[in-house]
Amino acid sequence: MSENYSLIDEITQRILNGGEMTSEEGRWMIHLDDDYLTWLMAGADRIRRHFRGNKIEVCAISNVRSGNCSENCSFCSQSGHHKKTTSPTYDYISSEKLVAQAKQAREWGASDFGVVSKGWGVRSDKERSQLKEYFSELKEHSEIGRCASLGALDRKTADMLKEMGMENYHHNLESAESFFDNVCTTHTYQENIDTIRHAAEAGLRVCAGGILGMGESLDQRIELADTLRQLGIKSVPLNFLNPQDGTPFEQNTPMVPQEILKSIAVFRYMLPQAELRIAGGRQFLGDLQSMIFMAGASGVMIGDYLTTAGRKVEQDIKMIQDLHLTPREDTQQRRASA
Numbered sequence: 291m292s293e294n295y296s297l298i299d300e301i302t303q304r305i306l307n308g309g310e311m312t313s314e315e316g317r318w319m320i321h322l323d324d325d326y327l328t329w330l331m332a333g334a335d336r337i338r339r340h341f342r343g344n345k346i347e348v349c350a351i352s353n354v355r356s357g358n359c360s361e362n363c364s365f366c367s368q369s370g371h372h373k374k375t376t377s378p379t380y381d382y383i384s385s386e387k388l389v390a391q392a393k394q395a396r397e398w399g400a401s402d403f404g405v406v407s408k409g410w411g412v413r414s415d416k417e418r419s420q421l422k423e424y425f426s427e428l429k430e431h432s433e434i435g436r437c438a439s440l441g442a443l444d445r446k447t448a449d450m451l452k453e454m455g456m457e458n459y460h461h462n463l464e465s466a467e468s469f470f471d472n473v474c475t476t477h478t479y480q481e482n483i484d485t486i487r488h489a490a491e492a493g494l495r496v497c498a499g500g501i502l503g504m505g506e507s508l509d510q511r512i513e514l515a516d517t518l519r520q521l522g523i524k525s526v527p528l529n530f531l532n533p534q535d536g537t538p539f540e541q542n543t544p545m546v547p548q549e550i551l552k553s554i555a556v557f558r559y560m561l562p563q564a565e566l567r568i569a570g571g572r573q574f575l576g577d578l579q580s581m582i583f584m585a586g587a588s589g590v591m592i593g594d595y596l597t598t599a600g601r602k603v604e605q606d607i608k609m610i611q612d613l614h615l616t617p618r619e620d621t622q623q624r625r626a627s628a
């Protein structure tokens with residue numbers, strides 16, 4: 291038993307000295323039982339403080355177009371393939387509404403704001419011209435970092451979006467490649483990886499992570515973390531499945547708080563320097579929500595998620611203040627150094 295504590299300490303020290311944890315060690319770590327959770331969290335917290343300081347990144351999103359999506363992602367109530375979901379269906383929201391949401395997010399302390407649309411890429415003139423209008427309005431009326439999540443990108447489209455004023459691109463891998471057939475069959479894992487590469491090559495800051503609790507094994511969680519590491523992803527959103535009625539995953543059991551905290555801690559060990567931001571499914575932590583930062587998280591998404599409601603923003607702001615964490619507001623700095 292004490293050997294496990296010693297090995298956690300040894301890996302922690304190695305990472306603080308600039309080394310890394312092997313995938314094999316990651317698989318060992320994620321299988322440790324809950325007796326080791328506080329020890330793991332203490333190590334993950336040290337790593338977070340060492341590489342990320344006491345600043346955290348806060349972001350928010352707007353679901354600008356919803357429902358009847360061409361893709362069949364098993365977790366998503368917006369898919370047109372899952373006929374019994376209750377997700378709203380609507381076309382693009384107005385630029386005025388989007389700008390108002392972005393300003394609100396900035397007031398809440400968010401440094402970045404994501405324009406999220408259902409669908410698989412930017413294919414029509416209507417989509418191109420709407421996005422152009424969105425980014426130009428956001429640029430003119432808000433200081434917030436401009437992100438988007440629009441599905442697959444080829445290099446030409448990535449260049450075009452950058453030209454329009456988009457700064458960051460979010461595209462989740464969703465899960466490990468070995469589990470992906472359970473998640474989606476209308477597009478491939480390779481398309482996800484290609485999209486990430488195209489966005490990075492176009493000079494966009496890439497945000498890519500996944501959803502845990504979809505039925506993948508513990509080892510497959512490490513496989514996902516390992517792929518993100520190999521791709522050099524610096525901003526990693528982690529979600530925890532919130533099973534939606536009418537989707538193939540509606541019967542999945544949500545992860546329990548200890549399992550969520552351990553996953554965050556192990557991802558911090560696997561991706562020591564990344565911005566690790568916690569998004570959907572946070573509510574399954576119950577009273578332990580504030581412990582995400584002690585488990586190694588360095589960011590949080592506030593407000594509502596894509597198809598599910600988040601908790602009250604005031605509660606999140608108070609949680610951040612009570613922990614003496616400061617939202618990172620370096621959008622301008624980031625722009626200056628880009």
Ligand code: SF4
Nearest residue numbers: 359361363366369408
């Ligand atoms: S996750 Fe995105 S691509 Fe997949 S079904 Fe939902 S909206 Fe469509």
